[in-house]
Amino acid sequence: MKQSQRLQQIDRMVTRHYNHIFDCCCDHGFLGQALLQRNIADTVHFVDVVEPIMAELQDQLERLYGTGYPRNSWQVQCQDVAALSLPKDGSTLVIIAGVGGDLLIDLVTALVSAHPDRSLEFILCPVYHNYKVRQALRELSLSLIDEQLVHENRQSYEVLHLASSATDIEAEPISPVGKRMWDLSKTEHQQYLDRTIAHYERMSQRRESAVGSTSAEDIVAQYKALRLPRPLKPEKC
Numbered sequence: 001m002k003q004s005q006r007l008q009q010i011d012r013m014v015t016r017h018y019n020h021i022f023d024c025c026c027d028h029g030f031l032g033q034a035l036l037q038r039n040i041a042d043t044v045h046f047v048d049v050v051e052p053i054m055a056e057l058q059d060q061l062e063r064l065y066g067t068g069y070p071r072n073s074w075q076v077q078c079q080d081v082a083a084l085s086l087p088k089d090g091s092t093l094v095i096i097a098g099v100g101g102d103l104l105i106d107l108v109t110a111l112v113s114a115h116p117d118r119s120l121e122f123i124l125c126p127v128y129h130n131y132k133v134r135q136a137l138r139e140l141s142l143s144l145i146d147e148q149l150v151h152e153n154r155q156s157y158e159v160l161h162l163a164s165s166a167t168d169i170e171a172e173p174i175s176p177v178g179k180r181m182w183d184l185s186k187t188e189h190q191q192y193l194d195r196t197i198a199h200y201e202r203m204s205q206r207r208e209s210a211v212g213s214t215s216a217e218d219i220v221a222q223y224k225a226l227r228l229p230r231p232l233k234p235e236k237c
């Protein structure tokens, strides 16, 4: 099974064992299957709303993993992610990738609101609207464990690994424009930054309102500041 660069990157960002991993909006379940094969969760849950695809996935998983894998090592759930009931106990990672920014915000907001006391981790990879997504995730008090930029077919994708406020993992605030994912010595990173700035400059010229109360001009300034040299860390004595 040939995995996209984007899904391979998400797979690499799962670096520890969880009791439950939810591959949400899983479509054909390629990512969940890669995780299942790594034996990195007690149970990998495949969740999507499209019934025929989920029925096909159920058959495929039964054929491939029906014997030889523990009975509960995978589960197929055909339902809306927004209405998902997450397990009450155990470490839980929720992955949502390959959906638009607005839908992703709605799904994460619904899950966080329905499970206010649960320690949750998320790996999120929206298609477009990254600034808006990051702002919304900050408002949900999620914090950053890791972030990476991945490029595929002339598209760039931001992948965020986050913790809910109830998690005791060391995490930092989410930057609306990204921070540690950038490596501007790489051409692809520079090109992605240039495209993003050009997008908000066009919005600013059209005087379109940008994201909530933040103007397109402000967003341009925040992205441009990434090009400035970072202050050197003081040397330890």
Ligand SMILES: C[S@@+](CC[C@H](N)C(=O)[O-])C[C@H]1O[C@@H](n2cnc3c(N)ncnc32)[C@H](O)[C@@H]1O
Pocket: 007, 024, 025, 026, 027, 028, 047, 048, 049, 050, 079, 080, 081, 082, 096, 097, 098, 099, 103
């Ligand atoms: C483009 S696919 C993404 C597949 C895979 N996650 C990836 O990143 O390549 C988007 C999937 O999201 C599913 N989807 C959209 N809204 C959903 C929702 N509210 N709940 C569950 N699945 C949803 C669609 O059925 C579709 O299979």
